[in-house]
Amino acid sequence: MRREYNGGLIAFSRFFSSFASKSCSPESSIHCQFRLLYVACESLTTTHTFSWLLRQCIDGRSITGLKKIQTQMLKSGFPVEISGSKLVDASLKCGEIGYARQLFDGMRERHIVTWNSLIAYFIKHRRSKEAVEMYRLMITNNVLPDEYTLSSVFKAFSDLGLEKEARRSHGLAVILGLEVANVFVGSALVDMYVKFGKTREAKLVLDRVEEKDVVLITALIVGYSQKGEDTEAVKAFQSMLGEKVQPNEYTFASVLISCGNLKDIGNGKLIHGLIIKSGFESVLASQTSLLTMYLRCSLVDDSLRVFKCIEYPNQVTWTSLISGLVQNGREEMALSVFRNMMRDSIKPNSFTLSSALRGCSNLAMFEEGRQIHSIVSKYGFDKDKYAGSGLIDLYGKCGCSDMARLVFDTLSEVDIISLNTMIYSYAQNGFGHEAIELFERMIHLGLRPNDVTVLSVLLACNNSGLVEEGCAFFDSFRKDKIMLTNDHYACMVDMLGRAGRLEEAEMLITEVINPDLVLWRTLLSACKIHRKVELAEHITRKVLEIAPGDEGTLILMSNLYASTGKWNKVIEMKSVMKEMRLKKNPAMSWVEVDRETHTFMAGDLFLHPNSKEILETLEDLIRMAKDLGYVEDKSCVFQDMEETAKERALHQHSEKLAIAFSVWRNVGGNIRILKNLRVCVDCHSWIKIVSRVINREIICRDSKRFHHFRDGSCSCGDYW
DNA sequence: ATAGGGTTAG
Structure with missing residues (x-):
């Protein structure tokens, strides 16, 4: 019935x-x-x-x-x-x-199932606190946890960092015999110790579990690869194969990260084969992991080949490709991939946006970056610290530290990275006091400065001529036992050197255990500024002992001889360089107009379709600058030639061409140019006057810093 | 009836 x-x-x-x-x-x-x-x-x-x-x-x-x-x-x-x-x-x-x-x-x-269901619900919804409360209530009510309870609750312990309580419950699991007998409990324990960063203990648990399965071993591999114990991760993977446990896409994903970190392309390709053999070849997660592995190993073509086989790439796949291309210096391609992703209506997340932004900031692509900023806003990532730091970095690298600050102030959470990025933006742009103020705020917030912070603060002092402040910071960093690297010392050597305190700078180098070439070259360029030929020769001999024929050193020395009129020495240096087949890095400037980048090389306009117009504009600008007092500084010419030829060479420095081009194209607003070397004294004084002539701000990023030229003066205070 | 692991970032 x-x-x-x-x-x-x-x-x-x-x-x-x-x-x-x-x-x-x-x-x-x-x-x-x-x-x-x-x-x-x-x-x-x-x-x-x-x-x-x-x-x-x-x-x-x-x-x-x-x-x-x-x-x-x-x-x-x-x-x-x-x-x-x-x-x-x-x-x-x-x-x-x-x-x-x-x-x-x-x-x-x-019934115990009631308890378990509730705990599991809280875990599933990441309400770890309530899960632990429920677990405690269960214990005080004398209900003994079982394998279901324990396999859930360990996650809450690791989430909340309750290591002590976690260990007590681990003890309970041991007493109940569940650690050994139940693989769910075992994997939860392994995962928990991994999240606590205790891979050694995770391994001990794993060894005790009687019947090991994929999840258990994968949890350990994940632990190793996240902790950077990549060799261990690969070993664990190999022993898994030895035990005839079939890996799946989760396993592949983590072991491939380790292969990528190790740049172990041999094992990487072996695993690629294994993925095909075990039928995971068209599983998106596996494809994405392979793509990422190839990118980390700098095999861009292989990664693109994998990408082409993917039918429906998801958000993570696209993002992985974009960030990997940026890491491999393929920014243009990364950005076109980003545009394709948007065209396919795949939503970007904060990973995607920060990667795309980094692509822009590496090349200082202002317009492109601004468009991504509007995408950031459109998808509601304005307050996100990852996207936000990307924007701060972009604006900083485009010479707009005020816009960077606007982004910084809207972030919902200030952390060490966003602070560092903002301080560095100020540093690059020569806003020393603002940088120091933020640094003080960081200390006030109780955040411990790291190596990036230290470098940013020192650079800020350096770029603003705050030598005394810089020295004081350096001393306090030394007292606080903060790890100081060669980069930090190089910054100090530059600061002291430029201030003419060459002996102190040299003393500082002797303090460094392993002084590298950069340190010596830095001191050498200070010698060049102050025309200290003898000290420079002394240093050059020293450097060439460590690194015979070092290109940077020879070029600096040759330029020093040139600026002091020692032309026979210049010829000598040049012949040494010629013998060693060294070529000077040609000076280049570039400018973005209507989202297109135009590159200029000194004296090289013949290939440009508008060379005539550019040269006419340039002549006008030079004439107007001369009316306001511009005089060529011929010490900036490093070749021995006739005076009029020197003038012509100066007039066609790449930054002058780029500025003339921008003026001719009538770029609205500020003019923003980039240069691969440092701006020379002659161009610097010329651009100052031109900023007054055309009544516009000219922002120039050279290889070291930003110069904001406005109304006849520059933000660097003629100190760079 | 209730349970475990992964992928992209400054």
């Missing part, structure tokens, strides 16, 4: 659902189900039917239905303990935590 009714019910339900799918809206379909439940609830008793009905409620997310079933269960004398856990589980699956909690609180006797 009952069975018949149940069968009838199913048929009834089928009738309704087919009816619903054909002609009804989803709401009316659920309405039909309510009617159905109402009818059914009148006379039902079997466990089987209750389960079926609960399933219907879960599918229809119907709390009303649940309540009806509850009444019916009570009426029919269904064991309260069982019905309770069933109802709690069903309410949680309907997303009704409030009702579940209400049921839970009303129970006199609670």
Whole structure:
């Protein structure tokens, strides 16, 4: 009789659902189900039917239905303990935590499944605190946790950093014999120790688990690769194969990260083969991991080949490609990939945006970067620290530290990275006081400065001529036992050297355990500024002992001889360089106009389609600058030639060409140019005057810093 | 009836 009714019910339900799918809206379909439940609830008793009905409620997310079933269960004398856990589980699956909690609180006797379901729900929704509270309540109520409880709750411990309590529960798992016997408990433990950064203990747990499976071993591999113990990760993977445990896409993903970190292309390709052999070749996660691995190993073509085989790349796949291309210096391609992604209507996330922004800031692509800024806003990432730092970096590298600051001030959370980025932006642009102010705020917030902070602060002092402040900071960093690297020393050597305190600068180098070429070259360029030929010769001899024929040193020395008029020495140096087949890095400037980049090389305009117009504009600008007092500084010419030829050479320095081009194209607003070397004294004084002539700000990024030319003066205070 | 691992970033 009952069975018949149940069968009838199913048929009834089928009738309704087919009816619903054909002609009804989803709401009316659920309405039909309510009617159905109402009818059914009148006379039902079997466990089987209750389960079926609960399933219907879960599918229809119907709390009303649940309540009806509850009444019916009570009426029919269904064991309260069982019905309770069933109802709690069903309410949680309907997303009704409030009702579940209400049921839970009303129970006199609670089945362990009830506890487990609630804990699992909290874990699933990352409500770790409540999960742990529930677990504690369970213990105080003398309910002994089982394998289900433990395999869930460990995640909450690691999430909240409750290591002590976690170890106590681990002990419980050992006493109950679950650590060894239940692989779920074992993997949860491994995962937990991994999250605590304790890979050694994770491995000890793994070794004790009797029947090891993929998840267990993968959890350990993940731990190794996230901690940078990449060799261990690869070893664990190999031993997994030895134990005949079949890896899956999760396993491949983590071991491939380690291969990428190790640049272990041999194992990387081996795993690629394994992926094909075990049928994971068209699993998106595996494809993405392979793509990333190839990019980390700088095999851009291989990664593109993998990408082409992917039918539907997702957000992560696209992002991985974009960030990898940027890391390999293929910014242009990265940005075109980004545009393709947007065209395919794949939503970007903060990873995507910060990668694309880094592509822009590497090349100081202002317009492109601004467009990405509007995408950042469109998708609601204005307050995000990752996208935000990307924007700060972009604006900093485009010479707009005020815009960088606007972004910084909207961030919802200030952390060491965003602070460092902002301080560095100020430093590059010569806003020393602003940088120091932010640094003080950082200390006030209780954040410990790291090596990037130290470099940014020193650079800020250096670029603003704050020598005393810089020295004071340096001393305090030394006292605070902050690790100082060669870069930090190089910054100080530059600062002291440029201030003419060459002896102190040299002393500082002797303090360094392993002085590198950069340090010596820095001191050498200070010699060049102050025309200290003898000291420079002394240093050059020293450097050439460590690094015979060092290109940078020879060029600096040759330029020093040239600027002091020692032309025979210049010829000598040049012949040495020629013999060693060294070529000077040609000076280049570039400028972005209408999202197109135009590159200029000194004296080289013949190939430009508008050379005539550019030269005419340039002549006008030089004439007007001369009217306001510009005089050529011929010490900036490093070749021995006739005076008029020197003038001509000066007039065609790449930055002058780039500025003339921008003026001719009538670029609106500021003029923003970039240069691969440092700007020379002659161009510097010329650009100052031109900024007044055309009454516009000219921002020039050279290889070391920014110069903001406005109304006849420069932000660097003629100190660079 | 209730349970475990991964991919992209400054």
